[in-house]
Amino acid sequence: MSVAQRSDAVRNRQRVLDAAAAAYAEVGPRFGMHDVARRANVGVGTVYRHFADREELIDAIARPFFDRTLELAREAEAEAPAGARFATFLRSFAQAQAEHGVTGHCAWDSPAAQAVRAELRVFVAGFLAADQAAGALRPDLTLEDAAAVLLTITMLVDATRDHDAAIWRRHLALVLDGLRPGGARELAAPPVDPAAWDAFARARKRDPNGRR
Amino acid sequence: MSVAQRSDAVRNRQRVLDAAAAAYAEVGPRFGMHDVARRANVGVGTVYRHFADREELIDAIARPFFDRTLELAREAEAEAPAGARFATFLRSFAQAQAEHGVTGHCAWDSPAAQAVRAELRVFVAGFLAADQAAGALRPDLTLEDAAAVLLTITMLVDATRDHDAAIWRRHLALVLDGLRPGGARELAAPPVDPAAWDAFARARKRDPNGRR
Amino acid sequence: MSVAQRSDAVRNRQRVLDAAAAAYAEVGPRFGMHDVARRANVGVGTVYRHFADREELIDAIARPFFDRTLELAREAEAEAPAGARFATFLRSFAQAQAEHGVTGHCAWDSPAAQAVRAELRVFVAGFLAADQAAGALRPDLTLEDAAAVLLTITMLVDATRDHDAAIWRRHLALVLDGLRPGGARELAAPPVDPAAWDAFARARKRDPNGRR
Amino acid sequence: MSVAQRSDAVRNRQRVLDAAAAAYAEVGPRFGMHDVARRANVGVGTVYRHFADREELIDAIARPFFDRTLELAREAEAEAPAGARFATFLRSFAQAQAEHGVTGHCAWDSPAAQAVRAELRVFVAGFLAADQAAGALRPDLTLEDAAAVLLTITMLVDATRDHDAAIWRRHLALVLDGLRPGGARELAAPPVDPAAWDAFARARKRDPNGRR
DNA sequence: CATGAATGAGTTTTCATTCAT
DNA sequence: GATGAATGAAAACTCATTCAT
Numbered sequence: 107m108s109v110a111q112r113s114d115a116v117r118n119r120q121r122v123l124d125a126a127a128a129a130y131a132e133v134g135p136r137f138g139m140h141d142v143a144r145r146a147n148v149g150v151g152t153v154y155r156h157f158a159d160r161e162e163l164i165d166a167i168a169r170p171f172f173d174r175t176l177e178l179a180r181e182a183e184a185e186a187p188a189g190a191r192f193a194t195f196l197r198s199f200a201q202a203q204a205e206h207g208v209t210g211h212c213a214w215d216s217p218a219a220q221a222v223r224a225e226l227r228v229f230v231a232g233f234l235a236a237d238q239a240a241g242a243l244r245p246d247l248t249l250e251d252a253a254a255v256l257l258t259i260t261m262l263v264d265a266t267r268d269h270d271a272a273i274w275r276r277h278l279a280l281v282l283d284g285l286r287p288g289g290a291r292e293l294a295a296p297p298v299d300p301a302a303w304d305a306f307a308r309a310r311k312r313d314p315n316g317r318r
Numbered sequence: 319m320s321v322a323q324r325s326d327a328v329r330n331r332q333r334v335l336d337a338a339a340a341a342y343a344e345v346g347p348r349f350g351m352h353d354v355a356r357r358a359n360v361g362v363g364t365v366y367r368h369f370a371d372r373e374e375l376i377d378a379i380a381r382p383f384f385d386r387t388l389e390l391a392r393e394a395e396a397e398a399p400a401g402a403r404f405a406t407f408l409r410s411f412a413q414a415q416a417e418h419g420v421t422g423h424c425a426w427d428s429p430a431a432q433a434v435r436a437e438l439r440v441f442v443a444g445f446l447a448a449d450q451a452a453g454a455l456r457p458d459l460t461l462e463d464a465a466a467v468l469l470t471i472t473m474l475v476d477a478t479r480d481h482d483a484a485i486w487r488r489h490l491a492l493v494l495d496g497l498r499p500g501g502a503r504e505l506a507a508p509p510v511d512p513a514a515w516d517a518f519a520r521a522r523k524r525d526p527n528g529r530r
Numbered sequence: 531m532s533v534a535q536r537s538d539a540v541r542n543r544q545r546v547l548d549a550a551a552a553a554y555a556e557v558g559p560r561f562g563m564h565d566v567a568r569r570a571n572v573g574v575g576t577v578y579r580h581f582a583d584r585e586e587l588i589d590a591i592a593r594p595f596f597d598r599t600l601e602l603a604r605e606a607e608a609e610a611p612a613g614a615r616f617a618t619f620l621r622s623f624a625q626a627q628a629e630h631g632v633t634g635h636c637a638w639d640s641p642a643a644q645a646v647r648a649e650l651r652v653f654v655a656g657f658l659a660a661d662q663a664a665g666a667l668r669p670d671l672t673l674e675d676a677a678a679v680l681l682t683i684t685m686l687v688d689a690t691r692d693h694d695a696a697i698w699r700r701h702l703a704l705v706l707d708g709l710r711p712g713g714a715r716e717l718a719a720p721p722v723d724p725a726a727w728d729a730f731a732r733a734r735k736r737d738p739n740g741r742r
Numbered sequence: 743m744s745v746a747q748r749s750d751a752v753r754n755r756q757r758v759l760d761a762a763a764a765a766y767a768e769v770g771p772r773f774g775m776h777d778v779a780r781r782a783n784v785g786v787g788t789v790y791r792h793f794a795d796r797e798e799l800i801d802a803i804a805r806p807f808f809d810r811t812l813e814l815a816r817e818a819e820a821e822a823p824a825g826a827r828f829a830t831f832l833r834s835f836a837q838a839q840a841e842h843g844v845t846g847h848c849a850w851d852s853p854a855a856q857a858v859r860a861e862l863r864v865f866v867a868g869f870l871a872a873d874q875a876a877g878a879l880r881p882d883l884t885l886e887d888a889a890a891v892l893l894t895i896t897m898l899v900d901a902t903r904d905h906d907a908a909i910w911r912r913h914l915a916l917v918l919d920g921l922r923p924g925g926a927r928e929l930a931a932p933p934v935d936p937a938a939w940d941a942f943a944r945a946r947k948r949d950p951n952g953r954r
Numbered sequence: 955c956a957t958g959a960a961t962g963a964g965t966t967t968t969c970a971t972t973c974a975t
Numbered sequence: 976g977a978t979g980a981a982t983g984a985a986a987a988c989t990c991a992t993t994c995a996t
Contacts, residue, residue, distance in 0.1 A: 115955070139991060149957035154992070247492075254489040257477070258470040265469070269521065270514035272507065277466040279507035280459075284496015295484065295491035302482035309481065325975085327980055351966065361982040366967070368980095537996085539959060563987060573961040578988065580959095671916075678913040681901070682894040689893070693945065694938035696931065701890040703931035704883075708920015719908065719915035726906035733905065751976070775970060785978035790971070 119156045121146040126153075127167045131267075135164060165218040171206045172222040175199060179229035189240030191233035192252065193282050196259065200278055203263045204271055214260070223307065230256075244287045250298040253307070255281060331368045333358040338365075339379045343479065347376060377430040383418045384434040387411060391441035401452030403445040404464065405494045408471065412490055415475045416483055426472070435519065442468075456499045462510040465519070467493060543580045545570040550577075551591045555691065559588060589642040595630045596646040599623060603653035613664030615657035616676065617706045620683065624702055627687045628695055638684070647731065654680075668711045674722040677731070679705060755792045757782040762789075763803045767903075771800060801854040807842045808858040811835060815865035825876030827869035828888065829918050832895065836914055839899045840907055850896070859943065866892075880923045886934040889943070891917060 125145035129137035139160065143150040157163040182195035214223070230252050237243035259278055266273045337357035341349035351372065355362040369375040394407035426435070442464050449455035471490055478485045549569035553561035563584065567574040581587040606619035638647070654676050661667035683702055690697045761781035765773035775796065779786040793799040818831035850859070866888050873879035895914055902909045 118956085138989095143958090150992085151957055151994080152955080155955070160991080250485075251488065251492055254474065254485060254492075258474050258489065261473045261477070262466065262470050265473070266518055269518040270511065272510050272514060273462075273466060273518060275507040276463065276505070276510045277470065279505045280463055280466075281493060281496060283501040283505055284493060284498075286496075286501070288500055289495040289498070293488070293491040293495055295487040298484050298488045299482065302484060306478055306481040306485060330980080350964085352964090355983095362967085363969080363983070364981055371967085542959080562985085564985090567962095574988080575962070575990080576960055583988080674909075675912065675916055678898065678909060678916075682898055682913065685897045685901070686890065686894055689897070690942055693942040694935065696934050696938060697886075697890060697942060699931040700887065700929070700934045701894065703929040704887055704890075705917060705920060707925040707929055708917060710925065712924055713919040713922070717912070717915045717919055719911040722908050722912045723906065726908060730902055730905040730909060754977085774968090779979090786971085787973085787978050788976080791976070796970080 115156075118146070118148055118152055122148060122153050122156055122163075123166055126163050130164070130167060135160075139163075161216065165216045168214075168216065168218065171202065172219065174202050174206070176222065176225055176229075178202060179226060183229060183232060187240075188236040189242035190237070192230070192237050192243060192285075195229070195233060196256065196278065196282065199256070200259050200263050200274060203260060204267070204274070220308075227253075241287060243285055244289050246293065246297070247285060248297045248300075250300060250303040253303060254298070255285075330358070330360060330364060334360060334365050334368055334375075335379055338369075338375050342376070342379060347372075373428065377428050380426075380428060380431065383414065384431065386414050386418070388434060388437055388441075390414060391438060395441060395444060399452075400448040401454035402449070404442070404449050404455060404497075407441070407445060408468065408490065408494065411468070412471050412475050412486060415472060416479070416486070439465075453499060455497055456501050458505065458509070459497060460509045460512075462512060462515040465515060466510070467497075542570070542572060542576060546572060546577050546580055546587075547591055550581075550587050554588070554591060559584075563587075585640065589640050592638075592640060592642065595626065596643065598626050598630070600646065600649055600653075602626060603650060607653060607656060611664075612660040613666035614661070616654070616661050616667060616709075619653070619657060620680065620702065620706065623680070624683050624687050624698060627684060628691070628698070651677075665711060667709055668713050670717065670721070671709060672721045672724075674724060674727040677727060678722070679709075751792075754782070754784055754788055758784060758789050758792055758799075759803055762799050766800070766803060771796075775799075797852065801852045804850075804852065804854065807838065808855065810838050810842070812858065812861055812865075814838060815862060819865060819868060823876075824872040825878035826873070828866070828873050828879060828921075831865070831869055832892065832914065832918065835892070836895050836899050836910060839896060840903070840910070856944075863889075877923060879921055880925055882929065882933070883921060884933045884936075886936060886939040889939060890934070891921075 122142060125148075126137065126142045128145055129142050133141075137160075139153055140150055142163070143153050146153070153163070157166060178198045179195055182191050182198065186194035227249065231249050234243060234247060234249060234252055238245050238247065259274065259281075262274045262277055334354060337360075338349065338354045340357055341354050345353075349372075351365055352362055354375070355365045358365070365375070369378060390410045391407055394403050394410065398406035439461065443461050446455060446459060446461060446464055450457050450459065471486065471493075474486045474489055546566060549572075550561065550566045552569055553566050557565075561584075563577055564574055566587070567577045570577070577587070581590060602622045603619055606615050606622065610618035651673065655673050658667060658671060658673060658676055662669050662671065683698065683705075686698045686701055758778060761784075762773065762778045764781055765778050769777075773796075775789055776786055778799070779789050782789070789799070793802060814834045815831055818827050818834065822830035863885065867885050870879060870883060870885065870888055874881050874883065895910065895917075898910045898913055
């Protein structure tokens with residue numbers, strides 16, 4: 107009996123999650139909680155039983171994307187040859203984000219994302235090192251540079267969500283191509299101070315009500 | 319509250335404008351009208367006297383940036399040597415956006431922006447042609463590619479608004495360097511269909527309430 | 531404030547209805563929704579939960595009066611002897627309106643009232659025919675004349691709501707007595723064009739905000 | 743000089759008055775003060791210089807109608823033969839109201855109207871006496887009955903303002919015809935207590951903001 | 955556990971009235 | 976006197992969140 111109830115609860119949790127994902131995809135991070143409840147065929151109270159507030163709900167719908175992201179990073183590390191790792195990861199990451207439909211750069215603004223970010227950073231650092239060692243990536247590319255590329259691609263995928271995926275694909279190809287060695291001996295701007303980037307990355311979680 | 323009138327109406331208008339700019343910068347395009355009034359030390363009615371609704375207010379705060387943008391385009395055309403025009407414009411544009419403080423990519427979502435966009439497109443097309451003819455820009459760079467770069471830089475400048483400008487500067491330098499000739503003979507992704515880009519660009523001005 | 535729910539939702543709905551009726555009676559069709567909420571000892575949200583907007587609320591408070599009106603028409607048809615039907619109906623109608631306390635002629639301005647009006651028209655046509663055949667009503671009395679009498683009585687009952695009912699009762703008696711045969715062979719004014727009356731009757735439901 | 747200014751002021755006052763009358767006729771007693779100013783080609787301040795608030799303005803636009811009403815009463819007294827005075831007055835009064843376009847029964851709700859009412863009452867009492875003496879009006883018709891007829895006709899003229907004047911004309915003819923002697927020996931309802939009517943008449947000036 | 959009714963603060967917008975110029 | 980900018984109190988409606996059932 108209690109098991110049956112529990113399984114019902116699990117089922118409900120998932121329905122809410124799916125509904126929230128759909129709502130997010132449709133109206134963005136300010137989706138209505140009632141809207142979610144309606145889509146899930148569930149009372150609002152049930153939504154709140156499982157997720158204390160919208161933030162938690164967003165975190166929860168972002169979670170599978172985070173997991174997938176780390177999985178993709180592992181895959182890139184395991185399967186892509188040195189020289190193609192960053193590109194491989196970036197492409198699969200963008201593709202996953204485009205498909206997931208829910209988690210744009212807003213999702214990265216959560217506390218839950220911080221841990222993922224940290225893990226990811228290690229992976230990416232490895233990609234850069236390997237690719238640079240293989241001579242496939244310009245040697246002056248820093249981890250912050252890579253993060254900036256990740257961020258802009260993320261924002262572009264988000265922005266073009268309901269449009270032609272060719273847009274971000276082309277831009278990504280263009281940027282990746284430009285990251286190969288052979289550029290200027292010295293770029294026109296100095297590398298970003300890792301601490302500065304960190305401050306920026308941490309600060310992104312601004313409006314608790316999903317304003318932005 | 320304040321007692322200004324008549325000649326100071328102009329001053330009040332400016333205060334509202336500044337307040338709105340600050341509000342926009344802080345909470346995004348859904349800033350509250352009362353919030354603006356409070357920041358401007360003015361009654362709500364005064365805000366509405368000068369600007370019929372939020373949209374008009376956003377247009378107004380974006381306007382100077384639009385003007386400045388076209389001015390910068392004219393400058394780049396007149397003063398930058400062929401080969402450096404796109405880069406020159408892009409750098410000054412990003413700088414202006416960072417300084418203006420208000421108008422992020424959201425401001426481009428207004429009807430008022432359409433005309434500016436159209437003008438800008440002509441300028442940029444000219445930059446690309448000149449720079450490509452001068453051998454300073456990869457020949458397969460399309461107008462849509464340039465627009466995507468503009469967009470991502472815009473979003474990055476916005477995102478890093480309250481942080482180290484070195485972030486966007488570095489990224490811009492990196493991307494611009496990558497746009498020089500000498501990349502892959504053929505990019506991994508085909509050019510974006512101009513119509514597809516257009517559809518995307520037009521759709522961005524959709525939600526008047528700044529939902530997303 | 532209140533803690534009622536579920537089964538008491540019905541009670542709350544009624545409280546809102548009663549409060550709205552009181553508000554209507556006191557300040558007319560432009561009563562404030564917050565005012566209703568306060569009178570009902572309920573949050574505004576509750577008012578809106580039960581009634582999407584003011585119009586729906588007005589319709590709801592008018593409904594029982596409409597039903598009662600048709601009932602009275604049926605009664606007059608069934609119980610009053612030919613010759614006394616119109617008078618019987620008119621008297622009971624005015625009495626019901628005076629008692630109902632809410633629905634003055636303004637309530638007839640709603641879309642919901644149109645159907646009632648149509649039904650009523652059939653009844654009244656029958657009353658006139660029967661009473662005229664019985665020689666109790668002047669033969670030149672048209673349906674539009676009857677409608678005008680209904681309207682003026684309605685307005686008078688409304689206007690005297692908080693005062694001596696003798697006022698409308700006397701006036702009604704006077705007018706009804708004047709409708710008996712034996713008047714001028716030809717009235718000083720021609721009958722009203724049914725289409726003109728119709729145009730007038732339909733126009734009355736125009737301003738949904740109860741301006742005038 | 744001061745005379746010239748004075749005459750300007752007079753001219754302005756009239757323009758405001760005319761504008762207010764037009765506004766009243768179009769949107770009813772809740773016309774906007776800014777609306778009036780605009781129609782008068784005058785600043786809002788000027789409206790308020792001449793009339794302390796909307797109430798005063800309404801009183802002012804009602805004034806000529808009051809004057810005209812008394813004038814019509816005098817004319818009826820002077821020109822109509824005994825037997826036709828009440829009818830003559832009533833018809834000309836209704837016509838004037840229909841033409842004046844501004845002053846419905848709302849205008850009668852003002853303190854300014856009280857004096858007019860008192861004067862009118864004397865006239866009407868005279869009409870009734872004369873007409874009854876001439877055998878043209880049922881002898882049991884009281885002053886309150888007459889007042890009720892005046893009121894209902896007023897409300898009907900108001901209600902049909904933008905429609906076929908035949909509506910009120912016909913109703914008036916019908917009612918007047920019914921007021922001739924020859925009705926029931928005794929009406930179904932007793933005369934209205936003059937004090938009761940008085941209480942009612944005085945109470946009508948309810949909402950200072952012209953709500954109703 | 956689930957439900958959905960209730961709450962009330964918050965948002966946009968309007969407009970009567972005041973008052974500096 | 977005239978002007979119209981400024982004010983701020985409504986008013987209608989929304990929605991995240993709570994909590995009795």
